[in-house]
Amino acid sequence: MKNYMSIFFILVFNVLWSQEEHFQVFPYIQQGATDRMHVLWETRIPATSEVWYGEALPDSEAANTSISVISDSLGTMHEVVLKDLKPEINYFWRVVSMAGKDTLVHSKVFSFKTGISESSDSAFMFALVGDTQKGKDEDAWERIAELIWEDRPNFVLHVGDLVSDGDSKEDWTGEFFLPARQLLSRIPMFTALGNHEHDAPDYYRYFVHPAPEYYYTFTYGNMQFFVLDTNRDVSEGSIQYNWLEKELYNSRALWKVVVHHHPPYTSEENDNGDTYKELSANGSEEVRDLVPLYERSGVDFCVFGHVHMYERTWPITGGRVNEKNGVVYINSGGGGGNLEHFAPTRTWFSLEQQSVHHYCTFAVHDSTIVFKAIDENRNVFDSNVYTKPKKNRIIPPPAPEIISGFFVFEDTVSVSLKPVDNRFQVYYTLDGTVPDTLNGIKYRKPIRLDEDTELRAVTCSPEGISGRVAKKKFIKARRKQPVKPLSEKLNSGIRYSYYEGNWKQMPDFSQIPALRTGRVSGIELQQLRPRKDYWAVKYEGFIKAEESRLYKFYTGSDDGSRLYIDDELVVDNDGDHAYLETSGAIFLEKGYHRIIIRYFESYSKEILTAGYLDNDGNKIPFLTSDFFIEETE
Template sequence: MQRLPFFLALICTVFNLEFGFSQKPIFIVDSTAINPWTKRPFENNPENFQFAIVTDRTGGHRNGVFEKAVEKLNKLHPEFVMCVGDLIEGYSKDQKEIDRQWAEWDDILGKLKMRFFALPGNHDISNEVMRKVWLERYGKAWYHFVYKGVLFIAMDSNDGDGLSISRSQIDYVKKAIADNPQVRWTMLYMHHPVWNYKDFNGFNEIEAALQSRPYTVLAGHNHQYLKTQRNNRNYYILASTGGGSQLRGPRFQEFDHVTWVTFTDEGPELVNLALSGIHNDDIVDDAGLAKAKAMLDAVNFKPQLLKIDARRAQVLVNIQNSGLDTLYFEGHLYHHHQLSSNQGKFKLKIAPQSNHQLNFEVSTIGNATFDKAAPLELDWQMSLPSPFMEAPYHLEGTLPIIVDFTPPSPAVEERSIFLTTKTIELKQPQTGLSMRYTLDGTEPSLNSKTYQAPITISNTTTLKVRYFNTKNGAASNTWQQVYRKVTLLEPVTMPTAKPGMAYRFYEGKFQTLPNFKTLTPLRTGTVQDFNVELLAGSRINHYAIVYEGFVDIPADDLYYFYTRSDEGSKLYIHDQLVVDNDGSHEERARGGDIALKKGLHPFRVEYFEGFEGQSLFVGYSGGDGKRKPFIGLPLMSK
């Protein structure tokens, strides 16, 4: 039979496909014994599919980054796009502002050409007003679907009390898993990496329901990438797609990317399409994280200055390499108008599991004095070799060396109160120095005791420490700490106490906690928890709350209490200030210690909200050292 011309055969094949006469892929060739292509089959398994995942856009978002990701996704043509939340900046109860932010998001997302699956991050649902808006827009905050035999579960990690998952959501997810026993894989998405949080959040129940099947878990929130193994499964924390980041590079977990997933018979294969390149899914795994951490620890410089005399000082900068790879350091001092140095350039090779020290002298110039000298500035670079074309391990920066002879705290443990005896362990932050100390209140000298082993005390004691260079007589200023022997505070008797806490709510523009005795509360009542948002109602800024009650302490012990708040807070027990977390600031934690006997003890928590963000969490730990929610203790009010 005469062979059809190539173009005619192609037309016939297309005709057959168009009208259903053939379902075979088009590949027409004038076959010969030898061909310039391999015998591998075409990658066209209809069960395989590809989709993309975007991560945090907000949380200090950088304009234009997410928009660039949308442009590139449109050129890559994934079958659909998933996300791990933080789509808008949020943290508002103003309906107009919330609508404006969602309108901005709609404009960005409207340019994406394929289907998008949303789930909420803490910036998307940060209060009940925003939850209501989310549900009006999207109908649900958690859901599941099956695509080509793969079960996708999107979760809301803002549900429940704090970073937890409500009972109804846990039951929903467990049912979705049970109802789909034959799927070839399960993909679980959420915003917070809840498996890393110490407090119970219900996620262990979901992991137990998944244990007999293959699955993968993905989250965001941290803006730092990490692939790790848990329960012999892959767990991923994605970095950023425009969210706030120092962008120190993929090796250091900080880069803008979308994650590209190809589903094969063996499961999902992930690569990270950095907006500036492509990185494998293990760009930061446990081994890579150890390398990066060792390097980050090495550049956590803590300079120490020792005074030789009125015009000369010694500068020490210890560089510790705790990793398994050799680090390479280069640096140079910038010109200084008040100080001159005997060495300006440095080049070090720091072996694994070792440390090296920058050690140089500076002298005052002319009439300059150390107490008025501007900081020295050290320009530095740190790196370790990387294979060709792989993302390098490289950091650089400028270290300001403040002319201050006061040493950092050498104490290993910060707790400064004790009941019977106290063992004090000190750690020398710089090598090559002699640590001298006194316990009688006098200033340490070269004739004082040399620290060689932990110190045990049994009474209230003032510990003073100085560092000395015995070769040139250079010395630091004095560091001191008072260690107080305390007695357990007696409980109170409250026969008529009932569950809950009394509260007083105030309005006003505060920069620090006010004197509440001079203010009149707007309203009062009783509550069961520290949900400041619930008490504030529609108000999101400029208010304060005082909580009072009695906490039921389970055993005689030293207790550590802490508050994590945005903005300021203080905690008193028996009118004694235990935690001072005052001031206008973003969410942060501060703590303090107190000795309590078993039983009821009066407490007071003061809190104020200035603007942008409102949160208050109170926790404690006892002799076991485990931090727990304060609300986990029985709380009582009159």
């Protein structure tokens, strides 16, 4: 009898093992809403997608999975949307993938609960975590994920750096998903992009968020969350900044939370200046423009990571503690990466701080939030109760949208100004002064510019409240004569000078010696055989203008880049930043023109792209046939 039982258990174990080994990523849920849920999983070979699900029933002897959503198309990455669900209801679900006539793999039964509507008075709780990439303590994320699961949150908010290397498939499947499989199969997770994700395609394969996905907003109960990608441009007037300004203005949620990766405030010892020998900026420069926006828009919490530790600030407004109307900044970067340390002297804004692996929870009911920070041993090491009046603050209107053609123009350019609400009036100036109802022109129709102009515009509400001033410089192109006629014979290629050093801005190449020089066919960085980090290159050559007209150029780089035509700076994409694209234009007369492209790499990923923009703004990357050098070179 014992032998038969042993054989039975061995057979059952082998069946389960054979099922599980077909999953590249075990089934998990995403974008939990009141009426839908996304179910995703990845198989090792192409297969069909089936999800069987059903509402939890009373007095049921087995989980109800009587409803199916089936797709016969074959693939390895599976995504099935369960629609027309009811809010605040428990559902059971399982997945099946078929290859041919035989069942390839099926999962066990999982469960989830749909979201809470804006009108509901139900209490809910969410967990906050960040920087779960693998560190020296390789099991830290697994322990944190298990603790979050034990708390049974309604959803998880992740502030970025999910993995060590977003370009590594193994980091996603083995480092992130596998240790958290139990948590992710039952609790939806909303994520922000960190610098370690590298904006990689796998991030967008594995996570489902509202378009355009790298920034988005969602509402849960009486809270609205605004998620940004601070690896991209979030400076005043940028796409994400303008979007956030409008979304915050239009929000009617009682609680507003902004989510991104980089810290506006931090007491860390050396990320923004070595505090043992110099003054620290106490925050990432690339997100500082966001702080005044948070303050005037009624943001309650800004949550982030990047720095691998925990810190909670006092409520802050205008660079001071303001317990009545301030924004609370919470750094929760202790999900798994190697821990960092605090500066030797205390900062004015810090309230609580710990260098420990951890996560946080927000328990929300109506106008009360119970906040906790919990370490990997399940000790609550920080907590607070936040309350606020239900009456929303008066928020200034967003800046008007400046709608125009390219900012560099040949003859004239037409400019329109659009307020967020047509009931609002727009005032503008063309001389760089600040507009208002007295010192400004009331906007009535499109403005036509025919010379260099600094346009500034402001929106005024019917109640007389003015918002942020939008500004944009328009430049009338000057004609550049060619340095060589097209009749002159030039060789293909471009020359380079290679340098090494640690810079945060573009170095002055005239003050440092080049380690090597040479000629290459194009601007492919790997042709230079550079070291891993901390180096720079200057490319020099000629481009051909086949006709006299306005030429638009762009660069995209991680980190900084600049493009010059005939010694004039046309594209300025300088700075220590993640991948960022910037453009410019110049009028070139027919002939050859000198081009210089400068680039520096700080650390991590190195990317340089450059080329032309067509009239529709489409990028046309430089080809090797676009570059020339003199025959004597």
